[in-house]
Amino acid sequence: METPLTIESTQSGLINKKFKAVELVDAYLAKINVQNSRLNCFLTISEEAAYKSAKKVDRLIEDYSTKAFEDYPLLGTCVSYKDLFLTEGIRTTAGSKVLESYIPAYSATYVARADKAGAITLGKTNCDAWAHGASGENSDFGPTKNPWNLNYVPGGSSSGSAAAVAANLTLWASGTDTGGSVRQPANFCGVLGLKPTFGAVSRYGVVAMASSLDSMGHFGRCTEDIKRVFSVTKGEDGRDGTVKNSPFLKPKAKMKIGIPKEYFIGGVDPSVEQRVREAAKVFEKEGVELTEVSLPHTKYAISVYYIISPAEVSSNLGRYDGVRYGNGRQSFGAEAKRRIMLGTYVLSAGYYDAYYLKAMKVRSKIIEDFEKVFEKVDAIIAPVSPTPPFRLGEKASDPLKMYLADILTVAGNLAGIPGLSLPFGFSGEGLPLGFQLLGPRFSEDVLFQLGNIFEKATGYKPNVAHI
Amino acid sequence: MKLTKKEVLHVAKLAKLSLSPSEISTFEKQLSDVVNYVSELGEVDTKDVEPTSQTTGLTNVFREDGEGGESISSEKALSGTEKIHNNYFVVPQVITKEK
Numbered sequence: 001m002e003t004p005l006t007i008e009s010t011q012s013g014l015i016n017k018k019f020k021a022v023e024l025v026d027a028y029l030a031k032i033n034v035q036n037s038r039l040n041c042f043l044t045i046s047e048e049a050a051y052k053s054a055k056k057v058d059r060l061i062e063d064y065s066t067k068a069f070e071d072y073p074l075l076g077t078c079v080s081y082k083d084l085f086l087t088e089g090i091r092t093t094a095g096s097k098v099l100e101s102y103i104p105a106y107s108a109t110y111v112a113r114a115d116k117a118g119a120i121t122l123g124k125t126n127c128d129a130w131a132h133g134a135s136g137e138n139s140d141f142g143p144t145k146n147p148w149n150l151n152y153v154p155g156g157s158s159s160g161s162a163a164a165v166a167a168n169l170t171l172w173a174s175g176t177d178t179g180g181s182v183r184q185p186a187n188f189c190g191v192l193g194l195k196p197t198f199g200a201v202s203r204y205g206v207v208a209m210a211s212s213l214d215s216m217g218h219f220g221r222c223t224e225d226i227k228r229v230f231s232v233t234k235g236e237d238g239r240d241g242t243v244k245n246s247p248f249l250k251p252k253a254k255m256k257i258g259i260p261k262e263y264f265i266g267g268v269d270p271s272v273e274q275r276v277r278e279a280a281k282v283f284e285k286e287g288v289e290l291t292e293v294s295l296p297h298t299k300y301a302i303s304v305y306y307i308i309s310p311a312e313v314s315s316n317l318g319r320y321d322g323v324r325y326g327n328g329r330q331s332f333g334a335e336a337k338r339r340i341m342l343g344t345y346v347l348s349a350g351y352y353d354a355y356y357l358k359a360m361k362v363r364s365k366i367i368e369d370f371e372k373v374f375e376k377v378d379a380i381i382a383p384v385s386p387t388p389p390f391r392l393g394e395k396a397s398d399p400l401k402m403y404l405a406d407i408l409t410v411a412g413n414l415a416g417i418p419g420l421s422l423p424f425g426f427s428g429e430g431l432p433l434g435f436q437l438l439g440p441r442f443s444e445d446v447l448f449q450l451g452n453i454f455e456k457a458t459g460y461k462p463n464v465a466h467i
Numbered sequence: 468m469k470l471t472k473k474e475v476l477h478v479a480k481l482a483k484l485s486l487s488p489s490e491i492s493t494f495e496k497q498l499s500d501v502v503n504y505v506s507e508l509g510e511v512d513t514k515d516v517e518p519t520s521q522t523t524g525l526t527n528v529f530r531e532d533g534e535g536g537e538s539i540s541s542e543k544a545l546s547g548t549e550k551i552h553n554n555y556f557v558v559p560q561v562i563t564k565e566k
């Protein structure tokens with residue numbers, strides 16, 4: 001059977017008895033078994049758990065019919081989790097040999113909520129080890145390939161999740177976005193990706209990268225699906241002190257989008273820029289006002305990020321000593337070592353003020369830029385990555401060059417604001433292009449509304465990569 | 468500026484990482500590249516600017532006493548390792564015996 005492409009079509013198929021949840025799992029697993037050897041997007045396939053959940057889903061539909069979908073909003077939706085999300089009883093590696101055989105004793109809040117909402121876990125997806133990377137090539141278990149062209153990277157660090165959604169090996173997938181790790185692979189794989197507001201979704205039970213930046217997001221094939229999943233994952237759980245049930249901003253009838261000039265200067269590929277400007281015109285035609293805005297400290301965001309993020313990484317990865325679980329510190333790969341070293345250096349005696357404290361101050365300036373702009377506009381439109389997907393190996397030997405791939409996404413994390421990455425056509429080489437919308441804190445509903453307007457105006461249909 | 472071999476070794480010691488000779492020379496160069504790049508922040512005027520450590524605006528988030536909920540069982544907590552003795556984790560020796 002062909003697996004449906006959206007939550008709506010999956011659930012209506014189940015209600016109308018076109019297929020059973022068990023048959024959905026059959027179809028996904030069959031496809032994963034054929035394609036994973038080429039894509040390498042799954043590290044673990046949880047067949048037993050998937051069939052157990054699917055049988056429960058079929059029973060619930062049998063017993064309660066449409067009522068079951070009211071009580072379980074994600075009922076029958078097949079999900080794959082980035083291998084940073086702890087899943088009780090299912091191996092969780094963080095893409096690292098340190099956790100090669102780690103079986104968590106509990107599940108992340110995010111996972112527990114999706115389970116409770118009726119989702120079916122297919123497996124765990126490949127990623128750059130500890131979420132360090134923009135290409136997927138830093139996984140200790142080999143790189144994930146871009147389903148649109150196997151010689152290209154799928155983006156990172158949530159590489160396997162984005163590739164699995166693009167190749168229709170899962171209906172939706174989770175990801176973490178610390179410096180662009182959901183938005184950028186979504187952009188490279190031609191799917192949608194949400195980085196929520198910092199403090200909107202609990203991080204409890206997700207392997208931490210940089211604790212003031214980590215956002216728990218997800219991938220899907222339309223705005224409506226992104227919104228539905230977010231309605232389940234968001235909100236306080238009493239286990240992550242940064243999460244607050246804040247009121248979300250409501251979309252206005254007449255909206256204004258800002259085009260930040262600093263996101264289009266130097267190094268942005270013309271094909272990328274052109275697509276973003278075309279997307280802006282689509283909004284304009286739909287009655288959204290466009291205006292140029294300025295975020296003057298944008299050019300410093302990457303430096304701030306590559307001080308603050310490694311500093312927090314070096315602290316978070318300090319706990320991996322191989323005593324209570326996992327292997328010892330000799331099992332860290334090259335990139336993890338590099339970031340631990342960098343973070344330890346900028347925090348060490350004599351350098352703290354010059355690097356870490358300075359970066360925290362410039363972070364304030366970056367936040368101030370956004371605050372000023374959001375007094376005037378409801379959202380910002382910008383490119384996600386300065387280039388279309390690049391070839392495997394192209395940047396792997398030069399860490400600094402790879403770090404610069406994050407240049408247009410990290411500011412959103414430093415400011416703690418939400419971002420939605422949307423696909424919009426393909427390059428001349430057949431590789432996906434798209435753009436991101438950024439809004440003020442807790443403006444997810446505004447971004448979803450804009451996503452819906454865009455999809456309707458362009459007659460958007462989900463694309464699936466056939467390999 | 469350039470990180471010296473001595474600095475690389477010092478940082479590795481602080482981070483409890485053992486590096487091979489080739490890693491040491493690679494990191495000397497790569498870390499110097501990154502540190503040089505991020506040094507551009509020196510040109511930003513941050514006089515009277517408060518540093519930002521997090522973006523939620525929340526301070527001192529407490530829970531009520533007794534609201535902790537259930538905690539993980541010792542059996543589950545110990546499930547990640549085979550190095551157990553009498554229901555405790557076995558840890559590497561950290562205090563040297565007197566000779």
